Amino acid sequence: MKRKTEEYEVVVCGGGLAGFCAAVASARGGASTVLIHNRPVLGGNSSSEIGVTPHGAAAFHAYARETGIISELLIEERAMNHAEVYENGWTNSVWDLVLYNMAVSTANLTVHLNTNIQEVVLQGEGVSSSWADLLDEVTHQYGYSHRPTCHGNQPATIAEVKALVLNAELELTIRGRMFIDCTGDGLVGDRAGCEWRMGSEGREEFNEPHAPLQPSTDTMGSSIHFRAKDLGYPVTYHAPDWAIKHEDASYFYDQGRLPKEERGGYWWLEIGVPYHTIYDNEDIRHELTRHTLGVWDWIKNRDPVMKDRAKNYALDWIGQVPGKRESRRIIGRYFVTEHDVQNRTVFEDEVAFGGWFVDLHTPGGLLANSSEPCSAGEQEYNTFSEYSVKSYCGPYGIPLRCLMAKDATNLLMAGRNISASHAALGTMRVMGTTALMGQACGTAAAYAVRNKIATAELSHGDAIAAIQQTLLREGCFLPNVRNQDTCDLARLATATSSSDAQVSEAGPHTQGCHAGLAEWRDQPQYHQQQLDSRKGQLIAIGHEGIDVVSVCLTNRSGTPQSVEAAIYAVDHVWDYRVEPGPSLATAMLQVLPGEEQWVDWSVQLDAAQIAEHPQYLRLDLLTNPAVEWLTAGNIEPGMTSYYQIGAEKMRRFANGSTLSVRVMPHQSAYPASMVLSGTTRPHRSTNVWRSDPNQPLPQWLDLSWDSVQAIGLIELTFPGHLLREYHAYAPHYRDPQTPADYSIQCEVDGEWQTVATCTDNYQRRGIHRLPRGIETRKLRITVTRTNGDPSAAINEIRCYTDLQ
Incomplete structure (x- = not known):
């Protein structure tokens, strides 16, 4: 066995979308960062290994799609990918490569794939993983951890993690100043001795509308998915003897398991109770395989509706890595309950947002009488039903404190292992939302490293204000925070335009x-x-x-x-x-x-x-x-x-x-002044300048100052990719509202000088570093071509003196 030691400022454990966005944000924030992931491809549940497509708030709310790093990724994937998004199972390697390309192209970021964390070591008399294992029987029985610590009443400080590179006989010791647990199962927090919960809180504890009367250790289950291919001619299918055999149509059509898509994509291929979502993962994988082959056998050979539709389809792929929905939840400095998401609690330390419905699957999944309550029996996703009405929530803000482990000085967490109740997790667990949590954690970790502070100091005062403004500048949206960046010169300007839409x-x-x-x-x-x-x-x-x-x-x-x-x-x-x-x-x-x-x-x-x-x-x-x-x-x-x-x-x-x-x-709802509103999507107003669609391109927007400004950096945000969820966007999609070709001019000595140009753009953000020494009182953005909309449109313009 070869051994190697590495040191970083920020160590991110887990390479799903939460961990990926945390690592990229940390590295972009200037911190030396490592991302440790135990699979060969990035993306976690969204990867081609598992194939769960990223959901988020825009599934239920107009203009609520997540932006920031996750937006960059999804826009790039749609522009590149020939594949239609039809729900779980579709994901191909284009998505994997979009993630990998960003990872290896990001300065300050090191990635270790196929690397499994074995142990967490604390400073001083730390809690080792071997000590933690002694409590597994207790925590398995009761579903929560109230662990005595070996470091008195003070929170622990993580010093390093030990990891094994699979198939390489290489053991890594990775030291860091800040750690981010994005393992899903809360592995780092658990091994560090942090308190955690698993299962459902009872109604009595928080009086949550979705809480069961009695608490339990039951969790939502895990899923695998399959993909089928149309061969253009009839194809037979014979299931192996060990596959589950289905004969009763009511199991599907009356119990919320509607097999309505012959290509696959069934979220309800899910098993949880009586299996333990962590310890019985391999048993769950095998049982899910038996059931999935049995479902395909039913569709092909006995389903009264689907067997004719699926007659030309052949089984093309079946996943063998279960995608988990729920396991440990590390207790943080704030515990989010369903009341917070339903009442849209305004948090001073808001760093992300969510808006999926309170989606609590029946713990047994395929082994239960029905799957998700909204889909079963008379509900059938009836939006007027009592259950659907009480489940519709958001968009709501998410506080940084629920991403900060209370029992560790240098541990943040993002993903399904955050500090939230079972009911609140039902809406917060989807990957669009967890990606935002990850970006918030990475941004906060980089800030902590730069300013040499512990996590406890991040959620208030100047620290949280700086973190929020950084998130906004990096393309994120916060429902209750707008651009107040004192370094943004554009906020001192007046905006005018060639024309405005009405x-x-x-x-x-x-x-x-x-x-x-x-x-x-x-x-x-x-x-x-x-x-x-x-x-x-x-x-x-x-x-x-x-x-x-x-x-x-x-x-x-x-x-x-x-x-x-x-x-x-x-x-x-x-x-x-x-x-x-x-x-x-x-x-x-x-x-x-x-x-x-x-x-x-x-x-x-x-x-x-x-x-x-x-x-x-x-x-x-x-x-x-x-x-x-x-x-x-x-x-x-x-x-x-x-x-x-x-x-x-x-x-x-x-x-x-x-x-x-x-x-x-x-x-006049789209004036030039909207680019200075401080918000980059429709919210309290339209927050977008649009030129008159009846006037031909090019169209321009000017910023003017009373005094000369030295400008070294211009950051633009464009409309697009916000109205509907990612699933609604076609292959090779480029949003028509997004400018494709544009230029930036500065007025110098009474003449316009072109200082930057962009062609064939389809992303929402454009960042342009100008030649040194540009001093001007007037800046112009000219849009010469869009991706299809007759109006030029811009959400926000930011200007900075320095090049950082």
Whole structure:
């Protein structure tokens, strides 16, 4: 056995998306960083070995897709990959290579693949893994750890981890100043003696809506996936004798295991209880293989619906690495409960956000009477059911303290092993969300190294402010924090443009630029245009006031109908309150029999009334099933729609579509000043400059200062890749809103000088280092070509003096 010792400032353990983003963020933050991963490819559950596609908040909320490092990766993968995203099992090696390329291209980052952590060593009288193993029987029985420490009442400090490089007979001792546990199973925290939980809290402990009456050690199960291929001719399948044999259609069609896709992708191929998600991992893998082959046998040979659809399909691939949903959760300096995610608690140390629903699978999976409760029996993803209404949550902020182990001075964690209850983990565990946690941890770790502080000092004061501003600068979004970077010179500038788009009309026949942007069919959608429930449409406003608002309706009843209408001011695009406050105007609209008729409402809201409110109003039409509110043919940027699902809760309508609406006078909702709003997506306003789509490109936007500025670095953020979840994006997709070709000019001695150009762009962020010595009072961004949208568009411009 060869032995080797390495030293780094930040040691990241686990190379799933949480660990990957943590390592890249740490290295970009200037810290020497190592990423240790026990598999041959990066990405964890998202890798081609397991094939779980990354989910996130945008599955349920318009404009809620995760940005930052995870966004860079997913945009690159879609631009490069020929494969359609159809859910679990599709992942090919293009995704693996996108991750690997970023890893090996990132300065300050070393990657050790096929490397398994064996031991954690603490400073002084540390807790070794051999000592920890003595408590395995106790923790297995009770599902939590309250470990006595060998270092008194003070938190431990991790000194090093010992790891074995598989197939190389090489043992590594890796020393570090900061450690980040992204192992999923909380391996580092466990071996360091940190307190942890596993299983479900009982209702009595926190009174969480989704908590069972009694606590248990049960966890959600693990899954493997399969992929099938259409050969164009009939193919037979004979399962091995050891595969599970299915004969009862109700097991699938009545118990939440709908086999609706012949290519594969079934999340419900899941086994947990009675197996232990950590110790019985190999038994789980074997049992999942037996069941998966049995499911394919059912589809091919006995399923009354699928056997004909699947007759030309052959089994192409089956995973052999179980993807875990839940195991240990390390106790941190804050413990997130379901109340935090449901009530959208505002944390001063907010560093990430989530918005998946409270998704708690039945612990037994395939061995239970039904799978995920939302999918089973009469629920069938009915968004109006009591269970669905109480499960819909977010977007909500995530505090840094729940990513900071309370029992260690230098340990952060990201992924499913964070400090949260079982119910809260149901929404926080998806990979889009865990990637944001990882970037937050890596950013915080690099800050701690630079400033020589322990984790306890990161969540308050100047430290958390600096971490939050760094996350925003690196492309992340925080619901309750905006750009306040004192080094950003653009915040001192005034923005003007060649032209501005306006909100005027979105009707059934207006056209947009969303080719290739689909609606992922596996998420519950509500496309019913009938007013069988209350519906609402956001209207982005300027400062013109509103004289008339019109809606395009159809009445096929043969008799005149009345529809009650109301207008409210809302806080932001995710304000799901049925009545967000007192109405600004109400009316009873009269709808004559006929199709596609515009019904006018003279609301007469003057500019002063509108100026008192944020830059979004919501127009609601109340229930009348005889009337249809028609969906617009285009999606007006930042103007999403809603429908009522419960007594006090609305929900996104039809994956972020715009309902037909017309506003007079036209609203200046996309002015140049939006690039200085401090937010890089639709939220409390549109937060995007868009040029007039009726004027040809090129179009430009200027920043002007009262005094000369020395500018060495310009950072741009563009729109795109936000409206819907990653699954909705087609192969080789490039968002039409994103500028493809643009240039940057500075005015020097009264003349424009081109200082940077970019061609064939499709990413959301553009970073440009200027020639030294540029001093100017005026900067211009000129967009000469987009990826399809007639409007040039920019979310944010930042300018800095230094080159860092």
